[in-house]
Amino acid sequence: AMQYPEFIWQNGRxxxxxxxxxxxxxxxxxxGSSVFEGIxxxxxxxxxxxxxxxxxxxxxxxxxxxxxxxxxxxxxxxNAACREVIRANKLRKAYLxxxxxxxxxxxxLSAETPTDVTVASWEMGPYLGPDVLxxxxxxxxxxxxxxxxxxIPAGAKAGGNYLSGQLIAREARRLGFGEGIALAxxxxxxxxxxxxxxxxxxxxxxxxxxxSAILNGITRHSVITLARDNGIAVVERDLPREYLYLCDExxxxxxxxxxxxIRSVDGKPVGDGKPGALTGRIQELFFGLFQGKTPxxxxxxxxxxx
Ligand code: PMP
Numbered sequence: 516a517m518q519y520p521e522f523i524w525q526n527g528r529x530x531x532x533x534x535x536x537x538x539x540x541x542x543x544x545x546x547g548s549s550v551f552e553g554i555x556x557x558x559x560x561x562x563x564x565x566x567x568x569x570x571x572x573x574x575x576x577x578x579x580x581x582x583x584x585x586x587x588x589x590x591x592x593x594n595a596a597c598r599e600v601i602r603a604n605k606l607r608k609a610y611l612x613x614x615x616x617x618x619x620x621x622x623x624l625s626a627e628t629p630t631d632v633t634v635a636s637w638e639m640g641p642y643l644g645p646d647v648l649x650x651x652x653x654x655x656x657x658x659x660x661x662x663x664x665x666x667i668p669a670g671a672k673a674g675g676n677y678l679s680g681q682l683i684a685r686e687a688r689r690l691g692f693g694e695g696i697a698l699a700x701x702x703x704x705x706x707x708x709x710x711x712x713x714x715x716x717x718x719x720x721x722x723x724x725x726x727s728a729i730l731n732g733i734t735r736h737s738v739i740t741l742a743r744d745n746g747i748a749v750v751e752r753d754l755p756r757e758y759l760y761l762c763d764e765x766x767x768x769x770x771x772x773x774x775x776x777i778r779s780v781d782g783k784p785v786g787d788g789k790p791g792a793l794t795g796r797i798q799e800l801f802f803g804l805f806q807g808k809t810p811x812x813x814x815x816x817x818x819x820x821x
Contacts, residue, residue: 542617547675549616642771651776652693663700715764764791
């Protein structure tokens with residue numbers, strides 16, 4: 516069972532974990548009207564650093580904007596809350612979960628409710644299980660498609676989107692796979708339940724475009740930037756399902772999943788069925804940021820104690 520942290524930030528202050536309650540008639544609980552982020556803090560040689568804290572919280576405000584959700588705090592205040600809750604829990608390595616949701620104040624779909632905001636932090640290892648970063652996972656293509664454009668916006672990181680993610684992830688686990696990959700409504704590749712996809716062909720990275728019902732991932736952007744700066748070509752393009760079986764290497768990326776190799780899809784080995792060399796190089800560049808080996812030319816590391 517999960518070991519809960521001692522403290523959480525809720526509506527402006529740090530409180531004991533058990534006191535961060537909400538009413539059962541909160542709008543978000545009924546209609547999925549919440550927006551959130553997932554952020555990691557790494558313990559680096561230069562002290563604890565929150566990876567792209569400001570970019571994540573900017574996306575939180577963008578998600579709120581899409582849903583006309585009034586944010587009662589500024590970006591700087593949410594950044595400060597993130598730092599405060601990690602310090603309160605005395606963590607150096609942490610996963611952060613800022614969440615803003617329509618609270619109690621009306622039951623109609625268009626009700627103007629207050630926005631409640633919380634930020635939790637806890638210790639989290641590799642999301643898809645122990646050893647997956649080294650060994651890779653076995654993935655499957657989901658029988659569930661991602662939502663079509665102009666239905667539910669994939670560019671917002673909203674609670675309701677994760678009904679789709681739950682269907683994809685739960686089906687994959689039920690069938691014995693490590694994660695599920697969804698196709699877009701076009702029938703072309705989209706992304707994993709909670710991760711963006713990279714395929715390798717002839718030494719170049721290929722990743723699906725934002726038009727394919729994906730979340731505009733911050734890890735995806737980081738991988739594209741690191742690859743290009745290190746002479747690795749990156750192509751954003753739509754690809755049909757069968758290219759999952761034909762690529763030389765395959766991996767999924769996200770804040771929780773970090774850089775997770777995929778060693779098979781639908782029971783077919785990817786390449787020689789082991790994490791590939793370019794995947795290893797991307798892992799080295801990405802994790803190197805937190806080991807002081809990859810120079811942070813981008814200002815992505817935001818110190819915990821700022
Ligand atoms: N796609 C989905 C559906 C996700 O939930 C996530 C995790 N936030 C990602 C992609 C990866 O995004 P990021 O790298 O910003 O965490």
